Structures are given as structure tokens and as C-alpha cells.
Amino acid sequence: MLYPRRCPVCDGFLGGKEPLICRKCVAGLQLLEGPVCLRCGKPLERKDQEYCRDCGKKRHSYERGFAPFSYRGMIQESMMRFKYGGRAEYAKFYAAAVMAYGKRLLEYWSPDVMIPVPIHRERLLKRGYNQAEELAVRLSSMSGIPVERRAVLRIKNTKAQKELNDVERKKNLAQAFSIVKGYSPPRRILLVDDIYTTGSTIDTLALLLKKNGAQSVYFACVCVSPGDT
Template sequence: MNILDIIFPRRCPLCDEVIPPDGKICPECIGKAELVKEPVCKRCGKPIGNARKEYCGDCDRKKHFFDSGKAVFVYQGAVQHSLYRFKYANRREYAAFYGKMACIQYARWISRLGIDAIIPVPLHRKRRRERGYNQAELFAKEIGKRTGIPVETKLLYRCINTRPQKELNDQERKKNLKKAFTIAQNIVQLRKVLLVDDIYTTGSTVDAAAECLKVSGIQEVYVLCISIGRGH
């Protein structure tokens, strides 16, 4: 047993209880996290109840700048609590579980797209300094490790320290993110990228980031998030 496993015991990413060093998740927690399954919205990837519908209500009403998106889990219950700890309680190790599950579900999709680089949605430097890390970046690096695709962390920057999106309605979210992102270097060599984040709600954050990337010359932007709400 590694000495670090004694000092900092591994915890289940869903219930946060201590687990054996070789364990990944409590047996009792298997099934608590609902995976996103078909039928899903063809644009954002939200699970929808009607298999005959192509798009969720949100995507029917609005234009997105990203080409299409996927998510690993439905945002509810154990996953919702897990992501809160991942973001705000320094549970950085959860990223390994999220990355593994993302690749189990979507490695073939990512390979088929021919992605040139993975780009995490950035935090503003002030918020990153306060938190100590960017959870989207940890998730991106786990996907990159498993797929062999390079992760670009110094390309897209958040230049405005925006208000937390969860405090705002849909229109306020869009306004809040206007001109929030900027490109820091030449990206001519990139044609297709995978933009990753932790939670997809209305898509305002990834849309703002995708718009910035496309204006800068990237042709196709795909999105992969850890979790997503249900569509209607």
C-alpha cells in the first residue's frame, strides 16, 4: 500500500466514503449515477423522452455555436453532489473517474470526429487562484491521457470574471458571458476541437467559448461535459 493512500485515503466519487486503494467506486454506489442514454437531443446531447424528436426544447429555440455535444451523466442526485465536491471541496481525484466513464461512453465518437485538440473551458485567473485548480482542465487531462489527444490549456482564456451562471436566467447568462473569452495564441493549425466542461445547463458558457474559437478560425467545435440536465 502506498503511504499516500494511508495519509490521503481514496474516496468514492459518488458518496465520498473511504474505499480500498484498488477501488474506484463503492459497490453500493453502482447504479446511483444515471448515464446519459438515447434518445438524446442531436445538438446538445440532453436526454429527451420522445424518440421521435430530434432536438430538445432549448435547441429548438436557439442557435448554438458548437456543432454537437455529449454528456456522461444526468445531472441529479449522487452526481450533483459529487460535482459540487469536485468543484468546491478539492476532490480533484474524482477527475479520474469522470474521465474513465467519459471514454468508456465516447472514445469511439471522439475518434470518429478526428479531434485535433481538447480545450477545457477556462476559469478566470482570480477564481482559479481562489479555488486552486480548474475542474474542467482536470477532466480534460484525463480524457487526453486516455485518448492520446493533446490538451491545450493556454489557448483559450476567460478575460472577464463573470458572475456564477447558476445565479442567472437564460438571457442574463448570455449577457454575462458576452466577450468573456479570448484567444491567446495562433490556432490556425487546429481544425476540430473538443471543448470540455463539468456541467451543461443552457449551453451559454460553451456557446460563448465556441463562438470565440470559431471566430478565431477553428472550423468545428464539439462539446463533452461530465453531466447535463434533462431536455424537454
């Protein structure tokens, strides 16, 4: 049975000639432009800034990252459906957006492999898929960067990060991940996730990967939370 295609942004039905998103969303959707943080890619308030306040006062374990969208408005609602509403097919559009926005950075970083941020098996059973893995698989087919889905495990079913402050996030993620037995991380790694907020998850994974042999860890997400710029 064929189901009508839906726009990943507004969830409305797509016309036959509308490729990935509807005409209305094409007109209203905006990629991040102007000054962004040189570390995490969050939008900045002033052109003379190089880093957001968070990156200015915190030393991250990763090198750099980016995201094409700010986590608000239509995109925020869309990401909720993608993550919790069974809309795994949204990954095709969002991977294309990540690729179009970050192509030059990906070419410059030249990662050996991309690793999707893992979710705990209980959440995987509940959702039916890992949205980060769906993104990574499609991004891999577009970029040619191989994806490694069995590199890191989430061994602790942590609380939802969105409910916690920065200190609580770090405590929540303590010993949450483990390298799969026998896996040796390559030198340059790209982590893939849906939303970047404070960077606690990316930092935790980057530190773990570096302790096991990686030299440089970058990230690509769909959205960055505006947060404290």
C-alpha cells in the same frame, strides 16, 4: 503521508479492491440511456424527438456534444464537491466515464485538440485548480487527443452562470474570453467542461474559436442539466 481513497460519487472510503468507485455506487449509478438530444445530449421525454426544446429553437455555434450523466441526485452532489470542495482527484473517474460513454463519438469527430473551458485567475486562486482542465488532462491521456491549456483565457470574472437565466447568461459572457496571443486554433476542437446547462459558455467559446480559424467545435462534459426537454 497516504490518504485513504474516497469514492468520487458518495465520497465514502474505498476498499482495497474497489478501483474507482464503491460497489454501492456502481450498482446505483446510471449512465444516460434512451433518446437524447442529437445536438447537446440532454435526455428526451419522447422517442420521436430529435432535439430538446432548447436546441429546437436555438441555433448553437457548436456542432454537437455529449455527457454521460444527468446533473441530479448523487452526481449533482459529487460535482459540487469536485468543483468547489477541493476534490480534484474525482477527475480520474469522470474522465474515464466520459471516455467510455463517448468513445465512438470522439473517434468519429476526430478532434485535433481538446481545450478545457478556462476559469478566471481569481477563481483559480480560490479553488486551487480548474476542474475542466483536470478532466481534460486525464481525458487526453486516455484518448490520445492532445490538450491545449493555453489557448483561451477568461479575462472577465463573470457571475456564476447557475444564478442567471438564458438572456442574462449571454450578457454575462459578453467579452469574457480571449484567444491567447499567437495561438491559431486547429480545424476541429473539443471543448471540455464539467456541466452543460444552456450551452451559453460553449457557444461563446465556439464562436470565438471559429472567428479565429476553427471549422468544427464539439464538446464533452460530465453532466447535462435535464432542463427543458
